[in-house]
Amino acid sequence: xxxxxxxxxxxxxxxxxxxxxxxxxxxxxxxxxxxxxxxxxxxxxxxxxxxxxxxxxxxxxxxxxxxxxxxxxxxxxxxxxxxxxxxxxxxxxxxxxxxxxxxxxxxxxxxxxxxxxxxxxxxxxxxxxxxxxxxxxxxxxxxxxxxxxxxxxxxxxxxxxxxxxxxxxxxxxxxxxxxxxxxxxxxxxxxxxxxxxxxxxxxxxxxxxxxxxxxxxxxxxxxxxxxxxxxxxxxxxxxxxxxxxxxx
Ligand SMILES: Nc1ncnc2c1ncn2[C@@H]1O[C@H](COP(=O)(O)OP(=O)(O)OP(=O)(O)O)[C@@H](O)[C@H]1O
Numbered sequence: 001x002x003x004x005x006x007x008x009x010x011x012x013x014x015x016x017x018x019x020x021x022x023x024x025x026x027x028x029x030x031x032x033x034x035x036x037x038x039x040x041x042x043x044x045x046x047x048x049x050x051x052x053x054x055x056x057x058x059x060x061x062x063x064x065x066x067x068x069x070x071x072x073x074x075x076x077x078x079x080x081x082x083x084x085x086x087x088x089x090x091x092x093x094x095x096x097x098x099x100x101x102x103x104x105x106x107x108x109x110x111x112x113x114x115x116x117x118x119x120x121x122x123x124x125x126x127x128x129x130x131x132x133x134x135x136x137x138x139x140x141x142x143x144x145x146x147x148x149x150x151x152x153x154x155x156x157x158x159x160x161x162x163x164x165x166x167x168x169x170x171x172x173x174x175x176x177x178x179x180x181x182x183x184x185x186x187x188x189x190x191x192x193x194x195x196x197x198x199x200x201x202x203x204x205x206x207x208x209x210x211x212x213x214x215x216x217x218x219x220x221x222x223x224x225x226x227x228x229x230x231x232x233x234x235x236x237x238x239x240x241x242x243x244x245x246x247x248x
Pocket of ligand 1: 016038040042
């Protein structure tokens with residue numbers, strides 16, 4: 001679904017991303033990990049065509065990203081940035097905005113039904129009529145994630161989606177993201193700082209450091225040495241109930 005070849009991005013003389021190569025398929029979750037300032041957000045923005053590529057190529061569904069109109073990309077890609085400013089409206093109306101790329105003028109019954117379903121799945125129904133500006137940081141984050149998921153796009157980009165959430169809500173969001181990725185056969189990229197969650201939910205890992213692709217591949221192929229050197233701390237990987245766990 002997404003194919004990236006020798007992607008470079010420079011701002012003035014600063015080389016922010018260097019020769020990134022990757023190839024994802026539908027139904028795959030790719031966790032983008034790496035230290036602060038590694039280039040994770042910049043990479044997502046390039047994939048969304050919000051920044052101009054310096055050199056290299058990004059193809060979506062076999063077509064160069066530059067050949068898509070912005071409206072087409074809005075329909076194809078759902079993108080939740082690291083920080084989003086909420087405007088005064090009800091939780092339901094905020095989530096309904098996720099259906100905008102599918103609407104002609106006004107929301108249809110099916111748009112409301114999809115909102116109800118996602119609110120139910122994320123246990124947000126009790127907040128339906130509340131103003132988003134009165135929500136806690138974690139509640140608002142869940143509403144914004146619901147808005148991204150209700151869009152039902154082919155590609156989903158979540159930039160640090162679970163930062164404000166408690167453990168239960170983190171798992172709930174990652175569970176539903178995985179369920180939707182598999183059931184709806186979409187391609188998902190999620191920027192994560194929690195390596196345990198990356199190993200639990202991702203199929204593939206992209207590890208960036210100083211703009212370089214230190215590792216890209218199946219999560220089971222990454223090793224302690226690569227992780228330790230990327231983060232500059234001693235990292236141990238252990239197998240626990242069939243899953244990789246990180247100790248540091
Ligand atoms: N427009 C810009 N001009 C100059 N430098 C920039 C610009 N945009 C990003 N950078 C730099 O590029 C690097 C990568 O930034 P980016 O936000 O992509 O990192 P990140 O991996 O998402 O970091 P974090 O984990 O802290 O969110 C940083 O050093 C940042 O300062």
